[in-house]
Amino acid sequence: MRLLLLLALFAIQPALAQQPDQLYTATKQQLDVTKVILAQQARWNTGDLDGYVSFFKDAPDTAAILGSRVVGVSAIRSAYHTIFPNREAMGSIEDSEVIVRALGDNFALATGKYHLMRNKKVGGDALGTFTLVLEKTAAGWQIIFSENT
């Protein structure tokens, strides 16, 4: 578990309760990736859907599983706008139990749970997991794969 960072950003107590003897230390890589996840969440919570999508790498092999597989940032942006057509549909998200692990120096895997909170008339709350693969690029850490359950 030394390579793992159990940040448990918004749920630190339950996480500690599960593994009381675990020490949590974060490498620079893990912190840099975590910053991206937090910044992306902040964009969502101000209703900035294009800002949220801007954390994806603009490359033809960037992919997201959004129900079905969507390839390329422009298709991913369109899919998000279809699923979340307005501010109210976006609601707000809260991530928890975020775990970042290195896949070598230039890639990382991040998993966690999300809690989408919104009015019942636009679909209501949702709980699920997210999985991200990120790449260290000249522009910083960028998402090259995303999946939500």
Added chain:
Amino acid sequence: MRLLLLLALFAIQPALAQQPDQLYTATKQQLDVTKVILAQQARWNTGDLDGYVSFFKDAPDTAAILGSRVVGVSAIRSAYHTIFPNREAMGSIEDSEVIVRALGDNFALATGKYHLMRNKKVGGDALGTFTLVLEKTAAGWQIIFSENT
């Protein structure tokens, strides 16, 4: 898309229909990872659930999202035996639209679709996506993360 391999193992026609102008070439890394996926599928289809799980890396940070997050090979094995308690519950699986992309030399991301076929009385057929992260180890390519939707 040059880094991608759209193998479309069991559904090559629909895949080609989507991207008729695409050439499909596979690196050695992509082929090695694909071999693992095919070998794992073969174990499943002979009812060898422990053999299927043996493709996971035996490391404390190996994780699978099986409804909830399961960490470590022994916990992953138990979870699979709980979800698939006997041969009939396992049925058989057929993977398609398998895409393997390199994450540097020693890691790879594989995604695809699965079709689980089994009797209605043990749950019936299921269609979904799978996501794997694999690591090149001294023992060959091994799964370090798995998620099914």
